[in-house]
Amino acid sequence: xxxxxxxxxxxxxxxxxxxxxxxxxxxxxxxxxxxxxxxxxxxxxxxxxxxxxxxxxxxxxxxxxxxxxxxxxxxxxxxxxxxxxxxxxxxxxxxxxxxxxxxxxxxxxxxxxxxxxxxxxxxxxxxxxxxxxxxxxxxxxxxxxxxxxxxxxxxxxxxxxxxxxxxxxxxxxxxxxxxxxxxxxxxxxxxxxxxxxxxxxxxxxxxxxxxxxxxxxxxxxxxxxxxxxxxxxxxxxxxxxxxxxxxx
Amino acid sequence: xxxxxxxxxxxxxxxxxxxxxxxxxxxxxxxxxxxxxxxxxxxxxxxxxxxxxxxxxxxxxxxxxxxxxxxxxxxxxxxxxxxxxxxxxxxxxxxxxxxxxxxxxxxxxxxxxxxxxxxxxxxxxxxxxxxxxxxxxxxxxxxxxxxxxxxxxxxxxxxxxxxxxxxxxxxxxxxxxxxxxxxxxxxxxxxxxxxxxxxxxxxxxxxxxxxxxxxxxxxxxxxxxxxxxxxxxxxxxxxxxxxxxxxxxxxxxxxxxxxxxxxxxxxxxxxxxxxxxxxxxxxxxxxxxxxxxxxxxxxxxxxxxxxxxxxxxxxxxxxxxx
Numbered sequence: 001x002x003x004x005x006x007x008x009x010x011x012x013x014x015x016x017x018x019x020x021x022x023x024x025x026x027x028x029x030x031x032x033x034x035x036x037x038x039x040x041x042x043x044x045x046x047x048x049x050x051x052x053x054x055x056x057x058x059x060x061x062x063x064x065x066x067x068x069x070x071x072x073x074x075x076x077x078x079x080x081x082x083x084x085x086x087x088x089x090x091x092x093x094x095x096x097x098x099x100x101x102x103x104x105x106x107x108x109x110x111x112x113x114x115x116x117x118x119x120x121x122x123x124x125x126x127x128x129x130x131x132x133x134x135x136x137x138x139x140x141x142x143x144x145x146x147x148x149x150x151x152x153x154x155x156x157x158x159x160x161x162x163x164x165x166x167x168x169x170x171x172x173x174x175x176x177x178x179x180x181x182x183x184x185x186x187x188x189x190x191x192x193x194x195x196x197x198x199x200x201x202x203x204x205x206x207x208x209x210x211x212x213x214x215x216x217x218x219x220x221x222x223x224x225x226x227x228x229x230x231x232x233x234x235x236x237x238x239x240x241x242x243x244x245x246x247x248x
Numbered sequence: 249x250x251x252x253x254x255x256x257x258x259x260x261x262x263x264x265x266x267x268x269x270x271x272x273x274x275x276x277x278x279x280x281x282x283x284x285x286x287x288x289x290x291x292x293x294x295x296x297x298x299x300x301x302x303x304x305x306x307x308x309x310x311x312x313x314x315x316x317x318x319x320x321x322x323x324x325x326x327x328x329x330x331x332x333x334x335x336x337x338x339x340x341x342x343x344x345x346x347x348x349x350x351x352x353x354x355x356x357x358x359x360x361x362x363x364x365x366x367x368x369x370x371x372x373x374x375x376x377x378x379x380x381x382x383x384x385x386x387x388x389x390x391x392x393x394x395x396x397x398x399x400x401x402x403x404x405x406x407x408x409x410x411x412x413x414x415x416x417x418x419x420x421x422x423x424x425x426x427x428x429x430x431x432x433x434x435x436x437x438x439x440x441x442x443x444x445x446x447x448x449x450x451x452x453x454x455x456x457x458x459x460x461x462x463x464x465x466x467x468x469x470x471x472x473x474x475x476x477x478x479x480x481x482x483x484x485x486x487x488x489x490x491x492x493x494x495x496x497x498x499x500x501x502x503x504x505x506x507x508x509x510x511x512x513x514x515x516x517x518x519x520x521x522x523x524x525x526x527x528x529x530x531x532x533x534x535x536x537x538x539x540x541x542x543x544x545x546x547x548x549x550x551x552x553x554x555x556x557x558x559x560x561x562x563x564x565x566x567x568x569x570x
Contacts (some may be wrong), residue, residue: 011381013382013497013516013517013520014516017381017384017385019385026381037497037498038498091359092350092360093353093354093359093360096350096354115346118381118382118497119380119381120380120381120387121362121363121379121380121381121382122360122362123346123350123362123363123399124349124350124353124360124362125350126350127318127347127348127349127350127351127354128350128351128353128354128360130350130351131322131350131351131353131354131355132354134426136319136429136430137318137319137351137430138430139318139343139346139347140343140346140347152433153430155343155347156343156500157316157343157344157435157437158342158343158344158443158445158446159437159438159441159443159445159446160435160436160437160438160492161435161436161492162316162432162434162435162436163432163433163434163435163436164430164431164432164433165430165431165433166429166430166431167429173347175498176498176499177491181485181498210392211353211357211358211359211360211391211392211393212359212360212361212389212390212391212392213389213390213392214380214387214388214389214390215375215388215389215390216387216388217380217385217386217387217388218377218385218386218387218388219384219385219386220383220384220385220386223542226530226540226541226543226544226545226546227544227545227546228545228546228547228548229545229546229547230547231547231548231549231550231553231554234547234554234557234558234561235561237529237545237547237558238558238561238562238565240545241506241527241529241545242565242569245506245526245527245544245545247448247449247505247506247526247527248449248473248506248562248565
């Protein structure tokens with residue numbers, strides 16, 4: 001089985017979110033970048049397939065040279081090879097078209113992407129890749145097993161879970177549940193050394209058509225301070241929730 | 249021309265999120281001098297949509313669509329959009345709509361913006377405001393394609409009644425085998441309980457509860473308020489509560505009207521997941537807990553005394569207000 005794991009290179013959750021160039025770009029100054037958490041759950045499941053079922057795992061990123069550190073980390077965790085498509089990932093449809101091209105050329109059986117990235121929260125790339133290729137697609141995946149050409153997938157639905165069977169090739173939008181947090185791996189020295197000699201192929205993008213553009217960013221207006229209510233005066237809390245906030 | 253909404257239904261009823269979409273669509277349609285069309289799937293009574301300004305319903309009835317299939321549903325919506333010559337397609341932010349929206353966008357060669365929280369900033373060029381960076385920022389996105397797909401964030405626009413003389417016609421899109429490449433084998437769904445996704449109010453608790461045996465009061469508080477129960481990540485990690493209740497960045501997102509956090513300190517990952525809730529209340533013994541920085545109302549106190557008192561007072565309040 002050939003698996004492609006799509007990796008977004010995103011600011012760590014605890015990063016300060018600021019913008020530069022007239023609020024048109026994210027300020028990367030001093031920001032630590034990581035593998036997008038939803039992608040990392042999928043990557044870890046892919047490594048499990050490699051170890052248990054002899055799968056071959058390729059990781060791919062659409063991004064600039066700075067994303068190579070993130071790809072090397074994925075290699076150190078256990079992926080076999082990496083591809084970087086040399087383009088600024090500004091638009092979901094553009095990114096999906098680049099990834100679809102990689103999938104077509106590489107003959108992958110299973111494509112794993114996070115259901116959304118931590119930065120733009122677009123939640124569209126895995127579905128668009130599936131739409132472009134006509135592959136089966138399951139979103140919000142919390143579990144996957146593969147037996148031959150058939151996958152058993154669990155997805156989250158509002159208020160529960162659904163179990164699905166789907167033939168390969170298949171694309172999933174993954175999240176926590178594919179593996180648990182305790183299963184995530186920290187690269188060890190041996191992995192880091194091996195990652196240095198694994199192939200990282202640079203690919204130039206095809207086409208430059210975009211459908212959307214982030215023109216500006218804004219930070220939420222400063223929140224007014226919390227209104228404290230004395231623990232002995234809970235009637236006041238009910239009064240505020242009823243008359244001021246109007247939520248009960 | 250008409251603006252198309254996908255009006256989701258469950259158990260024979262149109263969902264509230266669909267009324268919110270209709271309200272949003274009506275406002276945009278009025279500014280562009282056009283009408284609102286809703287597409288519904290296997291739902292016989294669509295009359296409730298008229299109150300929110302839907303001018304026309306395209307009602308699809310097909311047994312093959314009894315189980316949700318994102319590909320098939322996306323195909324239905326895309327064909328409806330083409331039939332109506334739609335330039336704007338609106339979907340909600342339910343799990344199913346988030347699943348199908350990118351497929352609709354590909355089928356219509358449309359630009360797609362998700363998590364949209366307000367009416368378009370402008371319609372020419374077409375710009376919308378959406379959340380990004382896990383609710384820590386907004387982002388104005390310009391869509392340049394002729395057809396646009398917008399995912400409207402839950403509870404961001406609200407319901408606006410605006411009655412229309414609605415007409416209804418049946419619509420039979422052509423479906424093919426490729427639409428049903430995946431098979432649903434089993435659905436596990438909690439019944440008779442408010443889900444986190446649908447809840448107006450969510451009562452959430454954390455490690456401050458000291459143990460799973462103390463959750464009775466959290467469930468009672470939720471029941472008095474008609475709320476869903478949720479929990480913090482550590483609580484689901486140690487197995488006090490099921491994973492399905494975990495809310496936060498790696499858990500379920502919450503966009504309720506009221507979020508009550510009991511004994512949750514407010515780690516940044518937790519806040520990222522619940523920040524789109526309108527009103528946040530924190531009950532915590534530690535006045536330094538980070539949750540107080542993001543909450544609207546706070547009580548510094550011990551959950552074990554505050555929550556039971558709050559339950560009694562809310563019961564009295566409900567009794568006198570009903």
